[in-house]
Amino acid sequence: MDAEKIVSIAMKEGFDEAVVNISEASEKYLKIANSKIDSVVDKRGISGSLFITKKNRVFFTNIEKVDEAHVKSKIKLAKSMVERLPPKEDYYGIAYGPFKYGKSSGYDKEIKEREELVSEFAESSIEGAISQKGTERSKVYGTVYTEYIKSELVSSGNVHAREDRTVLRMSMRQINGGTSFQDFALSRDAKGIDPYEFGKRVGEMTKSVSGVGRIKSGNYDIVYAQSPGGALLSNINTMATIGSIETGSPLKGRMGKAVAAAGVSIYDDRTRRDSVEHSEYDDEGHPTQKTGIIVNGKLRSYLHNTSTAIKYMAESTGNAGLVEPSAGQMVLTHKKRRKDLEELIREVKRGILITNTWYTRFSDYLAGNFSTVPRDLAVYIEDGERKFQIRQGDAESMVGIRISENILRMLQNMELAADDTKQSTSWDSEGASYFMPSVLVRDSQVSTA
Amino acid sequence: MKEISEIAEYALKLAESAGGEYAEAYFENSEATFYSVEQGRLNGSGHVESSGLRVRILKKGSMLTLSTNNLSRRNLERLIRFRPFRGTSISLSDENKASVRSVLKPRKEADPQKLLDGVLHIERGLAEKKYIKYRSIYAGVGKASSLMVNSEGSRVELESPSITSFMNFIVSKGGESRQRMMQFGGVGGFEVFDDSKILEHVEEEARNIYNVIDKGISISKIESSSIKSVVISPEITGIAVHESVGHANEADRVFGREAAQAGLSYIGKKELGSNVGSSEVTIVDDPGIENAYGFFFYDDEGVRGRKKIIVKKGLQSELLTNREYAARIGKKSTGSARSDDYSNEPLIRMSNTYLEKGSSSLDELVSEARNGVYIKSYTEWNIDDTRSFSRYQGNEAYLIKNGRMMEPVKNYALEKKTLDFWRALKMKGNDLEMFPGICGKGEPMQGMPVSMGGPSALLVFG
Incomplete structure (x- = not known):
């Protein structure tokens, strides 16, 4: 049948x-x-x-x-x-x-x-x-x-x-x-x-950095590779669904206001044909579209299905979810760019290159406060150069640091991106994928084991 | 059931015809009715059912897992055949042949309409509390049945009901807010879901968290780092047991199978039997706790789930194993192989994991701490992928001064290395409690019902 x-x-x-x-x-x-x-x-x-x-x-x-x-x-x-x-x-x-x-x-x-x-x-x-x-x-x-x-x-x-x-x-x-x-x-x-x-x-x-060292707790500039940066920021798309706005989201009440650095845009987009999440229609058959959630730093749109769009006198963004709207694929762009990851690293006086994170947990979802645990290669950067990989403990592959952040502060302090956007994912994002460049975020709080 | 039995036996016969060392057919049927209420509105409701078959074939050391929900003979004949690949050389532990039929009858029959009435009762109660800014409730009632037959002659038939519910709320005052997620339920009928008690419990938690916002103080990083004595509640004990001890002692993690997903462990082959805590630390995983969310009789490989002592008086004692990893260490399986659905491969999972209780009251622990912090509940928690470095951010927490519980503290986080944490445990309470949870592991991610707990405990750091 x-x-x-x-x-x-x-x-x-x-x-x-x-x-x-x-x-x-x-x-x-x-x-x-x-x-x-x-x-x-x-x-x-x-x-x-x-x-x-x-x-x-x-x-x-x-x-x-x-x-x-x-x-x-x-x-x-x-x-x-x-x-x-x-x-x-x-x-x-x-x-x-x-x-x-x-x-x-x-x-x-x-x-x-x-x-x-x-x-x-x-x-x-x-x-x-x-x-x-x-x-x-x-x-x-x-x-x-x-x-x-x-x-x-x-x-x-x-x-x-x-x-x-x-x-x-x-x-x-x-x-x-x-x-x-x-x-x-x-x-x-x-x-x-x-x-x-x-x-x-x-x-x-695994051979790109020689030497192992420890760092002290404090504030550091963070360069996120595509996988961890996207895993953290794809939360924005979920926070922009109207269901989240109704039940508590840091984006509530900020429509039209600056929520990110001026050149940063975040889209919800399942229309890209190279995307593993590409689909021409959502769960009720409404055509999908590229929706600017944040455009040039300002909050522009929430995500709707047909029912919630009528409720709020808006247009469906092609994000059904029949019971409630759901986020599609996150695409982040930044107008302030450098050629590649190396040039981003050169902009850092005292910072850390993060290549993977997991166990991202929000202590205050309404405010957007979270912490995340870097795993795998994390590199200490000083005066624009990789100095050593961070290992705060004895266990093999243990990094032993934790980043505590606010998701809107992270967006506001995202000073630069590299021209290296790729489709990526993370074990932490539980199957969600995104198009993301490497990014430089200034002045994040890091604690150590 | 006769029809299912015939399908499973036929699938086993097809799998055995591949000529391998071992074959197994596992049929599962599960169904659940669920309700979701947000801010007073019934947001969603539905009924989901899952029914299908998984076949595993072990041939020349390679394990192939096949699954389908098309149970026609023609489809099974097309699907069930061995496709060779160059893999790890797997063998399985020798286990007793099992012949079991177990049906867990609920003491109070689970009725979806009664569940909806209960959910709406909780919703009405929470709606009256003006300091709860956002609230959402999800609840589901269901049952699962399975039949496992294997080439060694085992046949295990199981059936059990369960109820689960999640309460999410955000309490706020002025510009400040705090969130809380609480889970209730277990394996059983309405004996594991009492809406009046849940409402009472959630209201109390919301009141206390409001009190933290209203009357709590913030402490400086210097004050926080100087705190040496910490009293933790059963909830904090439970999450620490689960994250830093239970996961670390899953044999597949110890041997690297989960390295690209759920991670590694500070326990390696050299650390087996080593000191991982004070002599007060005895940690157990036991699937036999009646009504607990991680309750089961037999695992997915037809091995009886048994009580395991993971840590005994501070010494690592026993790994959680399935048949593959039991064979690797020359032991019998601990009966820990579980999948969240017939279509996924069974992995080594915890069941109900807890720190054994002591004899002290909470007042005695606080008195002994003299000066420090009591953490009753957490907001955020996380741990690194070797399970060596964890943090539990206090939600409801209080300062302890001169052996007495004082004002709430807003911003204390217990952030320690795992071995430092468990070696600091000096005294245990007599108030053991268990908490249900969904544990994630594997790729594709499998969410497995478990519970975790223990008593209140006093940690004194050097």
Whole structure:
């Protein structure tokens, strides 16, 4: 049974609205541990969702099978549940089409069909990582992940949307002489990543700084590589969703005001065709768009679906979430730029280069106060030069420092960016990816072990 | 169940035909009804169900995991075959053959409508408190059943209900605010969800946090660093046990399997059996605690979950293992292999992890501390990837002067190296409490229900 038929059955049961999304997915991933392939996972399945409303009562359920009996049982369940719910007073309806979508970016046949691809990429990246002389051969770790999704979205609002897409993600961490480095590579197709070169660069970075030292707690300029900078600042997109504004966000009440350095812009954008999160439509079938959340330092827009847009007399930004709007992909740009990371480092008198962070936790979400823990390679910079890698403890690969910041202060003190924007992610961002350059943030608080 | 049994047995037969050393088929069905209320509005409600099969085949030392929710014979025949790859050489520990059927009956039947009534009752109660600026409640009730059969003749059938709820609120006065997230629930029926008690508890916490804003003092960095005696509550003990001891003793982390994801450990092969705390420190992981959020009978590999003493009187004692890592260290599995869903590979996970209690009252701990800080709850916490350096930022915290609890303190953070933290533990309270949580590990990330806890304790730093 296809999505259109399911919508038709639901509407015959007397619902006011129905949105059905059915996807067929195939995921393959493997884990690299101690420079060997540790395990391979092959997941295949159908997943779907059914969103229905009746007299402003809204209900969501998933669909795992598309046979008639299963679908009818789900609709029956939805009917019995929705009648017992109180109405959602601030619900204003789904998107009404028809909509014209851009051309789908399509899928890569190699990712979809070649079962051996994940193993080949893993082996090649391990070879690259240990290719340099004197490299420890047994300390490469990571994952190779591929996904093919074919999905169809139909709603009672005259919406029909379809897409096929593929994703390739690699993560690699290498430890070499006690120094560790981790990086990520993402692409829509297999040609977008050269696994050997990716592994080789990770290996080279473990040898990029000689000498180990300690620093004292205090204030430092921070140069963030793309992965950690993006992991921290992609929180802005979530904070800009209208649901966050309603329940507590540091962006509340600041519309039109300066919230970042003058040249900084942050967009929410799933329209980029090279993005692993590219989609022409959101969860209710409204076309996606590039939305300037912060433009040239000023807060310009919150993120909406159709219902919240009506509530606030705004336009949908293509960020459904049916229950509430959700953030898409963060894209950060800065007008004040230097050529590359090296030139950013030259601007620093006393600072730290951060290449990975994790355990970012907000102590005060409303104010935007957080702390984050750098891991892997962290380099002390003095007078524009790398001096030593920071290690405050005895454990191998331990950095032992913590950055305490405020997310708006971080944006206001973002003085420069490098011309090295790339699509990246982080284990800390739990799958979210972003387009991010390396950035220089002045005067952050650092505590040490 | 007969149909599921036939599917699992058929899948096992297909997996065995690959001719490997080991094969296993694991079927799981789970369902939950959930409600989300924000600022008085029922924001979302729904029902989700997940049903599917996972097959693992170990051949020539390589472990392949396959999963699908299309259970037709034709699809299984297409999917279940071994694809060779050059991998780590894996072997599994020898375990007793299991033949088990266990159905955990709730003492009070879990009814979604009753849960919604409870959530709305809590919401109405919190709405009356003007100092709570933002509030949101999420609650879900569900049940899960599974069947595991393997090529060694084990057959384990399990069923259990659970309820979980999250309360998020922000308290503010003037321009100052503090946030709090509290989780309630466990494995069981309505015996683990009492909306009146939850409301009472949340109201008390909100009042106390408002008092911190209203009457709390800020201390300087110098004053903060000079504090030597810290009394921690069961909540702080619990998060420290989980983050700095439980995770550090997961064998896959010790042996590097999680290095690119959830990280490494300060425990290496050389540190097994070494001193990691004072003689007061005995830390246990026990899946058998009734109604606790990390309760289970058997793990996903069909091994009975048992009580593990991770640290005994200050000495590292036992790693958490699955069958693969148990074989590596020549022991039997501790029954710690769990997945958050049939479609993901089982990983080594904690269950209910806690510091064993002592005999002192909170007053005695405070009296013994003389001068210092008592931390009752935290806002932010984090730890480095070797589990060596952690911070717990106080939310509700108080100064201790001359052995008495005094005014609230707004900005104290307990930031210590792990071994310094546990070696500083001098006295333990008799007030052991457990707290539910969702623990993240792996890639793709798997969120696993656990609980963590312990008693209040006095830490004295040199």
